[in-house]
Every structure is written in structure tokens, then in C-alpha cells.
Amino acid sequence: MDFSFLLDLFYVKTLLQGVLITIVLALIAVLMGTLIAVIPTYFRLSKHKILNFIGGSYVEIIRGTPLLVQVMLIYAIVKLPVMTVLGMDFGAFLLGMVALIINSSAYASETFRAGILSIEKGQKEAGLSLGMTEKSTMLHIIMPQAIKNIMPSLGNEFVTLIKETSIFMYLGISELMYSAQIVKTSTYRTKEVYIVTALLYFVLTFTTSKLMSKLEKRMRKQDEK
Helix, strand or coil: CCCHHHHCHHHHHHHHHHHHHHHHHHHHHHHHHHHHCHHHHHHHHCCCHHHHHHHHHHHHHHHCCCHHHHHHHHHHHHHHHHHHHCCCCCCHHHHHHHHHHHHHHHHHHHHHHHHHHCCCHHHHHHHHHCCCCHHHHHHHHHHHHHHHHHHHHHHHHHHHHHHHHHHHHHHCCCCHHHHHHHHHHHHCCHHHHHHHHHHHHHHHHHHHHHHHHHHHHHHHHHHHC
16 A cells, blocks of 8 residues: 555645535535425425425435436436537536536425424414414424424435535546546556545545534534523
8 A cells, every 4th residue: 555645735635625626516515405495395295286296206206316317317408409509518517516406405305394294283283373374384383493303314415415426527527536536547546545535535424424413412402491
């Protein structure tokens, strides 16, 4: 084993840039995915059969297909035809982000739905009996409690996305895995580079999990007060 490449500032900088881009990609995806998830969540909780079917189908299809397939499909549907017809180049980064956000929204939607359904029905009935509208009951009684149940799962989703961003390597985006390929190709130290890359992924996911665990404990303590 030869890890001497870690003494070269260029290689260290390349890997750290990959770490930074990986974090940014995962953060954007989980934030945007969470916002978009409101729509399928609303559809899935709706009593309207068609809306319920659309919301359910969206979640099941996205969760039932690999992220790599979704990325390649969006690339084929959007980039290739548009470039052929209009000559416009939709960046690989943009298309990859769209795929990652859509994927994240499906999982976040299920997290939202489970969080909302975990609140006792009596809470909603109590709000309505006080003269509140259904919308007001949801915003002021159900959601504040549901969000506390949702936060740990969203944290897990962020950890998952950190690992999922490795597919961006196929799009030529310099996240951690792509950066590792650059270092590996330059140094011919395959095993060593992959060991360092695995450690960096572990540090990212382990640190995030610990931070989310602390946040969850703090929220529980606030509830107990």
C-alpha cells in the first residue's frame, strides 16, 4: 500500500473539492426534493381517487426504478432531442440534479405521509371542534407535530443522497467519485484511492448521522419540558 499521493496538495485538493460538490449536490437535492414532495403527499392523502392514484403512481414508479436509470432516461428524453432539434445544450449537471431531486421527492413524500398519519385523528377532530378550518388544523396542529417525526427520516434521506451522488460520475460532474477517478488515473494507486474515497464517504455519512441524532435528542428534550 502506498498512500504517498496524499502528500501531494493537488490530489488532496481534488478529493476535497469532490467532497464539497458531493455535499452541495445532496443538500440541493434534499431541500428541493422536500419542497416538491408536498405535491405527491397532498395527492396521496386526498380522498379524490384520481389524485390519489396519480400521487401513488408517482411515488411507486420513482421508488421502484434505479436512480441511474432515471438519470439516463431524463438525459435521453430532454438533452438528446433538444440538442438535435434546437441545438441547445442542457448541461449534464442540470439534468442530473433534476433526476436526483425527483428521486428524492418520492422518498420525502412517503416520509411526509407517514409523519402526518402518525398524528392521532383526535388531534384533527379537536381542531375542527374548536371551529378551525381543515387547512388551519393541518397547518397549526398536525404539521408542527408531524415535522418532528419527519426530521430524522429526512436526515437519513440526506445520508442516502450523499452516496447516491456517485452516479454523477457518469455525467462527468466532479463529485467525490469522479474526483477519485482523476486521482486514480494520475497515480495508478487504485486500491489506495478507493480506500481513501470510502473513508471520505464514511466520514460524511457518519458525521451527518450523528448530527441528526443530536438534533433528534434535542427535539425530544424540548418536548419533555
